[in-house]
Amino acid sequence: MKIVIIEPLGIEKESVEKISQENLSEHEIIYYDTRVTDEAALIERAKEAEILVVANLPLNRNVLSACPHLKLISVAFTGIDHLDVDYCKEKNIMICNSVGYSTVAVTEEVFGMIIGLYRQLLASDERTRHQQTKEGLNLLEMAGKTIGVVGAGEIGQRVMKIALAFDLKVLCYSRTKRMIQGVEFVDLDTLMKESDIITLHIPSTPATHHLIDADKIALMKKEAILINTARGTIVDSEALAAALNNNKIAGAGIDVFEMEPPIPVEHPLLNAKNTILAPHIGFATKEALVKRAYVVFENIKKYLAGDPQNIC
Structure with missing residues (x-):
């Protein structure tokens, strides 16, 4: 599976790579550790993904419709109102969130x-x-x-x-x-x-x-x-x-x-x-962001095993 982490997860890149490899070593993982909001750039990053990892970056219908292989979005966040949920329902794209981390x-x-x-x-x-x-x-x-x-x-x-x-x-x-x-x-x-x-x-x-x-x-x-x-x-x-x-x-x-x-x-x-x-920092402790990364990749692991969790 091609897994694309489309934006930074708030912890060191080495930690993201370590946690992802612990859970998903046999899959292709691409990690973008810079945040972009330009629609064309988001499409370029996401278009080949079968699984997307996103935090609070808005992903609208235009971006998601450019991802024909997309099956799962693992959200490194509790809320999912920044995603086009209706489009995901139409295309049977599962959304899992990271409830509990913060x-x-x-x-x-x-x-x-x-x-x-x-x-x-x-x-x-x-x-x-x-x-x-x-x-x-x-x-x-x-x-x-x-x-x-x-x-x-x-x-x-x-x-x-x-x-x-x-x-x-x-x-x-x-x-x-x-x-x-x-x-x-x-x-x-x-x-x-x-x-x-x-x-x-x-x-x-x-x-x-x-x-x-x-x-x-x-x-x-x-x-x-x-x-x-x-x-x-x-x-x-x-x-x-x-x-x-x-x-x-x-x-x-x-x-x-x-x-x-x-x-x-x-x-x-x-x-x-x-x-x-405060500039939306309630969730953003060092400890919480590490917990979040574990939940994100555990969501993907469970999905691939046919036992998905935290389904929204």
Whole structure:
């Protein structure tokens, strides 16, 4: 089989080669360790592939239709909204993702953002560097507050587990209710109204597009903060920025936007008050990227053995 890794996987090339050879030594593997976005260049890289490995590089119908031998896309990512899934269905191209690799990494970023906002770490750093004091800073503790977790997948569940250790009351909204000790499942409006901290852990789908819109944000407490490490399209950025700038809510931690970084200078959240912004790095710890590489090639190995896993 001809396997093409169409973009870098975020770890050393030698590590990619070692992990791939451990699983797929009898197959032809081509690794492109530079990222390109030009459609013609992507087609040139992918056109002979029977199996493609991609991270978050968008692959549209034009690119995929130029790959007549393509049978499998192993995605080094959890979400697959950057692929033309409809085309893959039409052509019976299987898609497998790398679910689980970033559970620890994203969860830790969530609590980093919460602590950063509650303890005003960015403002504290700025004040210290300019010979100022703590005067005027409104510092908070998590203990005793209510956290609302939207989504009860692997990351959502880990967030809830750690939240309980921080002595937070935990609410959850999910289409699928689970029995999780210490967690109360509620409808989304109740979660938005009662939570001091709201954190999102759901995929990007037509049903979740702008799920957190102006009406939902208007339900939030004035002292509440919103954390989004899931997908940018889940939140109406214009509405969120307006709520922040008008002091309707207290803050936001945002790792994901409607597009991949770099974020355009006119994006509303870049000028919103009381925010911690990150360029989509929640998943990108050294440890997580190594885990991801193992999952990617294990997906291919399982597919070739007739026992595919992580099918989307």
